Amino acid sequence: MELIKIATAGSVDDGKSTLIGRLLYETNSLKTDQLAHIRQKSEVRGFDYLDLSLATDGLLTEREQGITIDVSNIFFSTLNRRFIIADAPGHVEYTRNMITGASTAQAAILLLDGRKGMIEQTKRHLYITQLLGIQHLVFAINKMDLVNFDQNRFEEIKQNITHWMEAAQAKSTKRTFVPISALKGDNIAQPSTNMNWYKGKSLLQVLEELPTESKKEAENVLQVQYVIRPKTVSHHDYRGFAGKVNSGGFQVGDEVVIQPSGRSSKIKSIEKFGKAVDAVQQGEGATLLLEDEVDVSRGNTICGTNKTILPSKELKANVCWMQSTELVPGSKYWVQLGVQRTQAKIRNIQSRLDVDSLTEIAASSLGLNDIGGVELVTAQPLVQKSYTENQKLGAFILIDAQTNNTAGVGFIR
Numbered sequence: 001m002e003l004i005k006i007a008t009a010g011s012v013d014d015g016k017s018t019l020i021g022r023l024l025y026e027t028n029s030l031k032t033d034q035l036a037h038i039r040q041k042s043e044v045r046g047f048d049y050l051d052l053s054l055a056t057d058g059l060l061t062e063r064e065q066g067i068t069i070d071v072s073n074i075f076f077s078t079l080n081r082r083f084i085i086a087d088a089p090g091h092v093e094y095t096r097n098m099i100t101g102a103s104t105a106q107a108a109i110l111l112l113d114g115r116k117g118m119i120e121q122t123k124r125h126l127y128i129t130q131l132l133g134i135q136h137l138v139f140a141i142n143k144m145d146l147v148n149f150d151q152n153r154f155e156e157i158k159q160n161i162t163h164w165m166e167a168a169q170a171k172s173t174k175r176t177f178v179p180i181s182a183l184k185g186d187n188i189a190q191p192s193t194n195m196n197w198y199k200g201k202s203l204l205q206v207l208e209e210l211p212t213e214s215k216k217e218a219e220n221v222l223q224v225q226y227v228i229r230p231k232t233v234s235h236h237d238y239r240g241f242a243g244k245v246n247s248g249g250f251q252v253g254d255e256v257v258i259q260p261s262g263r264s265s266k267i268k269s270i271e272k273f274g275k276a277v278d279a280v281q282q283g284e285g286a287t288l289l290l291e292d293e294v295d296v297s298r299g300n301t302i303c304g305t306n307k308t309i310l311p312s313k314e315l316k317a318n319v320c321w322m323q324s325t326e327l328v329p330g331s332k333y334w335v336q337l338g339v340q341r342t343q344a345k346i347r348n349i350q351s352r353l354d355v356d357s358l359t360e361i362a363a364s365s366l367g368l369n370d371i372g373g374v375e376l377v378t379a380q381p382l383v384q385k386s387y388t389e390n391q392k393l394g395a396f397i398l399i400d401a402q403t404n405n406t407a408g409v410g411f412i413r
Helices: 016-026 032-044 060-065 092-102 120-131 151-167 203-208
Strands: 002-010 072-077 081-087 107-113 136-142 174-179 221-228 240-247 249-251 255-259 263-272 275-277 279-281 285-290 301-304 312-321 332-337 340-354 359-361 371-382 395-399 406-412
Touching: 002 016, 002 092, 002 120, 016 072, 016 081, 016 107, 016 203, 081 203, 092 120, 107 120, 107 203, 120 151, 120 312, 120 371, 136 151, 136 203, 151 174, 174 203, 221 285, 249 263, 263 279, 312 340, 312 395, 332 371, 332 406
Parallel strands: 002 081, 002 107, 107 136, 136 174
Antiparallel strands: 072 081, 221 240, 221 301, 240 285, 249 279, 255 263, 255 301, 263 275, 263 285, 312 371, 312 406, 332 340, 332 395, 340 359, 340 371, 395 406
């Protein structure tokens, strides 16, 4: 059975947790004791309905405030497909958590309150999905019961989103719009009798039909995580380079280049879980053994010769800033790109994005939750590509050297 990971995004109180709770309820994924707990808590709060948001808000702080703070990965399934739903927070101060939840998603549900339509945080989340390259977006226009299931309101929000997406030059993104009420269950699993004007599929049907294929990168790349040297009598000369195939694939006999040194060799053998195999593909873990004695260490990149990838000390990227301390030229951070890690210095802040007008404004710094163009220079060369060409080699994080916290996320231009 196919598995798909879907991120949720939207502003605070748009109803993301309620929606996911509803999906769990409609697919019979809630255990008996969970359902009893939700029913009890709903009665204590004086509700005449099930507060299904309680199914996902796991932290005590979240339950007390009635909001989502951390990212929760929720598992459920239907007869046709298995799902992982990343329930990400909507509050602006937790934008970093939304990026975390969406970074590995194959599709995203963007929830909007039917009364409010698109607001600033919705636009910010939408722009981040574009930076992440998420191609399949499902816009769930929620709380339609609070606007009397008005078709005109739904069409107005749909048109506003379409215009914004066109202005963002996101025409390649596949978009689906579904009017729903997560609280009452309208158009979640079955067509709503309150919205007979809507002729599309229910939200669950849309999710079941989303394509699950992952983007295949052109470059053959494995970033070395471990150098295996047993130094036993039976494996005295064994020297394997273990890691995950980030993109493309490798076969025995392939010519490869080690970056950043530029040394060449051939693959003598490939092992998976201690057994010899002829080839490995993107997403698989493997150990490569080379014909020549070349210097390879953790953080180095083994590249195929089908595409040229040259390391560089210069980065130009769109950065989502996640710290209250501003990002300014001259500041230093650790940059981590896959398993590659080195120090970096901010050379220049090129611009800051205005999420309302989608214009890049000249800026000398980036504040918390700002998105902007940044130039960096690194101490050691990094094997890199633009994010649109290769997502595995095009995304990095900036790490605060003093706190070891993630300070920002970058997408190479």
